[in-house]
Amino acid sequence: MFRSLGLFASALCPDPSCHRPKCMFNHGESSRKRKETVEEKEPVTGHETVKSLGINGGRATSTSSQAQPKPGSSKAVPTNAANSLGHHAPVLASKKPRVEADETKGKGTPAAAPEVIVNPMRPPSIPTINLKLSPQPYADRQKGLQTLFQQYTKLYRPLLTEHPDLAHTSALRQEAETSSTCPNIKTYKSAIHHAAVSVSRRAAPDSPTHPSVGTLKESRAAYEKLEKDLAGRLTKEKVAQYLLPLDQFKIWAYPDPRNQDLLNGGDEPDCQGIHQTCSRCKKPFVVSSKYLQSRSGECQFHYGKIQPERIEGKRKWIYTCCRRERGEAGCEEGIHVFTDGDDDAKLAKRKAFKTVQQVWEERGQAGTEAKSKKVADVVGMDCEMIYTTGGSSLARVTVVDQSGVILLDEKVRQPVPILDINTRFSGLHPGELDDAVMDLEAVRSAVCVFVGPESVIVGHGLENDLRALRLLHDKIIDTATIFPHDKGPPYRRALRDLVKEKLGYFIQERTADLGHSSAEDAKATLEVLKWKVRDDAA
Known part of the structure; x- marks a missing residue:
């Protein structure tokens, strides 16, 4: 049908070696001959050598219609042709093969015809305005x-x-x-x-x-x-109104910096062999650091908080960690641990408290606060704790200035065996404290390099950090108190909720595998306080 109608008679056959007797395509030039012609032609290189070329309407033609150059002549290509080559070089190099000039005329060895090198590479373009969809000329x-x-x-x-x-x-x-x-x-x-x-x-x-x-x-x-x-820059004058009054230290469970009994102690750093109550599952146990791996699973507990919810018209208490009801088996397994909580007298027996003024006096810095360049007016602080045979112990402390620059970030060497590294909340993993250099005494002294007796310490739930550090201070700003819970003390709003509500971003998103970041929390408390300062000034 196609052969008789001649629909494809004008189209070249796509098969380079077609031998069909009745092919429907045009075979004006045999496929084999085209193939041989392609093989005979030399490949075009990046620099095209043209010995004699005429320009006719933008197309290359044979030199038969042009005057032949004399042997040894320095001009083989007319001036206008050379200019045209320079302008159309990329097009010519990509579409036309090299055109050879006629062979030598006359007797003797012919002089080599001068070569014109055509570079197909474009010169670097000058940055210009993009006129795509531009409404202006x-x-x-x-x-x-x-x-x-x-x-x-x-x-x-x-x-x-x-x-x-x-x-x-x-x-x-x-x-x-x-x-x-x-x-x-x-x-x-x-x-x-x-x-x-x-x-x-x-x-x-x-x-x-x-x-x-x-x-x-x-x-x-x-x-x-x-x-x-x-x-939002924090100065002592701006933040003075947010300081926690001394008469509210007891309400918010802060250690009293005026209690002189807390300054003595340290005679019971360890509790091995002593009966304690597990702070997770509330079961009695004997504190021991032996066979910790085989004892994993002796304690089943919920790491989340329990909150009331109304489900199917009934009020139920649900754990935030696993959505189980109160009274159901724990969703996590571990070993028994304990903490002395806010019993400052017991904590002092493990390690005595010290005031910032005392630390300065011991380091010979008393009266030099105004001269010290390292002391900051306002700092943010956060501590991470782990469980040891001495209860809840300080494992890491971070101090940042109001610009978010980390002034101190130090891990603490433990004097007693570790029971649980508490990765979910401490952000530390087993083995990270093996290379710790400073003990609690040294870390506390390092903190007071940047914190003076008149410095303001900012934190969230800062009473736990001060107890872990065994540090007494009276100039405290707790973001949990300036943004109190609806139910009042001792309830506190979570720091991540305050950051999300006031600052519009999230923190503590991967606590399950990475735990808390003390640097992130310390910076967040300062940013929340800055927001409060700006909001009150507006």
Whole structure:
């Protein structure tokens, strides 16, 4: 059918070696001959050598219609042809094979014809404005770009030596930002003028991170952040109203810094062989550090809190860790552990408390707080605890300044055997404390390098941290007290809930495998306090 109608008579046969007697395609040039011709031609290299070429309407033609160059002539290609080659080099190199000139004319050895090297690589293009979907003409946009570039060059003059592309980058971004927000040329010209005037009025930057660097939006956002940081900057005067009064230390279960009995003790650091009640499953046991691996599973407990919920019209108490009801078997297994809780007298027997003033006096720093550059006015602190044969013990302490810079992050060497590293809450894993250098006494002294008698310590549930550190201090800000629970003390709102509500981001998202981060928690408490300072000042 196709053969008689001739529908494919004008199309070349796709088979290079077609031998069909009645093929429907055109065989004006035999496939075998085409194949041989392709093989005979030399491959085109990156640099095309042209010995004699004429230009006719943008196509390469034979030299038979052109004047032949004389042997030894220095000009084998006319000037206009050379220019055309330079402009159309990529096209010619990709579509036409090399065209050979006629062989030697006359007697003797012919002089080699001069070669014209055509480089198909394009020269580096100058950055230009992208006109895709642009509502403004190119000439107007280029003029606006030049205006912005001049102003940015003047603004960045002190920085151009080390950052030569800064003005170029800012001008391009500002022009693109302006063009994208202007529907017509009139508003575009007005916006460019406004942007140029705004740039010319900025304060000269002294670094690439200065708020004056960048487009209008970037600079505005940087200045707003700077104002926000200045408004939330924590000073003793600003945070004085949030200090926990001494008469409320007992209400919020803080150790009393005025209790002199807590300053003596340390005669019972270990409780091995003594009967205790497990703080997890509430069963009695004898404290021992022997056969810990084989004893795993002796304690079944719930690590989550129990909260009331209404299910199917009935009020039930549900564990947050596994959604089981009160009274059901625990969802976790481990070994029996204990803690002395908020019994400061027992804690003092394990290790005596000290005030910040005492530590300073022992280190010979009394009266030098105003001269010390390391002492901060306001610090955030968080501690991580583990279970040992001496109860709940300090394993890690982190101190940060109000900018979030970590001043101290130290692990604590344990003087007694460890029962449970408490990874879910401490963020520590077995073996991490093996290389710890400082004991509790040394870590407490290191904390007081940055915390003076007049420094303000900020934390969330800070009473546990102070007890673990055996440190007494009267200038305390607890974010759990400035954002109290609806039911009042001793209930406290979780830090992660406060951060989510006030700051809009999440912390403590992977406590199941990574545990808490003391640095993250310490920074979060300071950010929550800054939010409170800004909110009250507004």
